[in-house]
Amino acid sequence: MTCLLDVEQISKTFDSRVWLKKRSKTVLNDISFRLNAKETLAIVGETGSGKSTLAKILVGALSPTTGQVKLNGQVLDHGDFKQRCQHIRMIFQDSGNTLNPSLTIRHTLEEPLKLNTTLDESKRVKLIRKTLQQVGLLAEHMHFYPHMFSGGQKQRIALARAIILKPQVIILDEALASLDPSLRSQMINLLLDLQQQMDLAYILISQNIGIVKHFSDRVLMLQKGINVESGPTLSVFSNPQHKYTKKLLMSQQVNLFKGKKSA
Numbered sequence: 001m002t003c004l005l006d007v008e009q010i011s012k013t014f015d016s017r018v019w020l021k022k023r024s025k026t027v028l029n030d031i032s033f034r035l036n037a038k039e040t041l042a043i044v045g046e047t048g049s050g051k052s053t054l055a056k057i058l059v060g061a062l063s064p065t066t067g068q069v070k071l072n073g074q075v076l077d078h079g080d081f082k083q084r085c086q087h088i089r090m091i092f093q094d095s096g097n098t099l100n101p102s103l104t105i106r107h108t109l110e111e112p113l114k115l116n117t118t119l120d121e122s123k124r125v126k127l128i129r130k131t132l133q134q135v136g137l138l139a140e141h142m143h144f145y146p147h148m149f150s151g152g153q154k155q156r157i158a159l160a161r162a163i164i165l166k167p168q169v170i171i172l173d174e175a176l177a178s179l180d181p182s183l184r185s186q187m188i189n190l191l192l193d194l195q196q197q198m199d200l201a202y203i204l205i206s207q208n209i210g211i212v213k214h215f216s217d218r219v220l221m222l223q224k225g226i227n228v229e230s231g232p233t234l235s236v237f238s239n240p241q242h243k244y245t246k247k248l249l250m251s252q253q254v255n256l257f258k259g260k261k262s263a
């Protein structure tokens with residue numbers, strides 16, 4: 001299988017000044033992993049372990065102190081948002097609530113198309129209709145405003161905004177955390193369907209071992225910015241080697257023997 005995303009030895013140190021004294025804090029230390037098409041890698045760690053910092057580096061919102069990110073073998077330069085935003089998209093926990101309340105869904109979805117494609121208006125509208133249907137909404141919803149949707153529907157619109165440019169990688173930063181269990185299962189099934197249809201790769205950032213077990217192929221356990229254990233999700237969860245992994249699994253007491261798509 002060809003490698004889509006190649007993350008090589010990423011480290012990040014934040015510098016700050018307190019009372020004229022310079023302080024440095026290393027929040028990511030030598031993180032490397034590879035991601036293939038149609039694959040889901042979960043990045044799991046407690047609060048403050050560096051998950052969001054890593055996600056921000058992958059989408060280009062932060063530059064790494066050392067290391068590099070390659071997409072299809074090409075190094076991504078920090079600040080090259082046009083290249084990144086077409087290929088790597090991110091959905092947050094509250095993405096649905098960040099929709100501009102004064103814009104119809106059509107205008108929200110049309111914005112990235114105007115910025116990144118040469119499609120004319122009729123082709124843009126056609127693609128918006130198709131994308132809304134792909135995420136389980138109606139084509140007519142493009143005329144609605146965000147306040148006319150439920151939380152789960154808004155998260156689907158955020159997903160539509162993420163897939164409309166046909167990206168290769170989607171980063172889900174706790175994107176399922178605020179949904180109730182039934183909406184969460186529907187969203188996971190939708191994400192798995194889209195993964196097959198569009199050859200998408202996902203990076204799932206989560207503290208929820210149950211979601212990770214259900215959704216990911218491989219897992220990377222992050223503790224204080226260090227990759228303490230990684231591998232196929234079922235192997236890591238059924239035979240954890242590092243005490244941090246054992247502690248997280250114990251704290252959430254998950255049934256470890258059901259994996260992706262069989263749960």
Ligand SMILES: Nc1ncnc2c1ncn2[C@@H]1O[C@H](COP(=O)(O)OP(=O)(O)OP(=O)(O)O)[C@@H](O)[C@H]1O
Pocket residue numbers: 014016025027045046047048049050051052053054
């Ligand atoms: N701009 C910044 N300047 C200094 N320190 C920062 C900055 N951004 C993040 N940090 C620190 O980096 C560490 C990792 O933060 P990060 O948000 O990546 O963790 P996280 O694993 O995503 O946590 P959570 O699950 O709570 O979102 C934290 O200690 C945080 O305080």
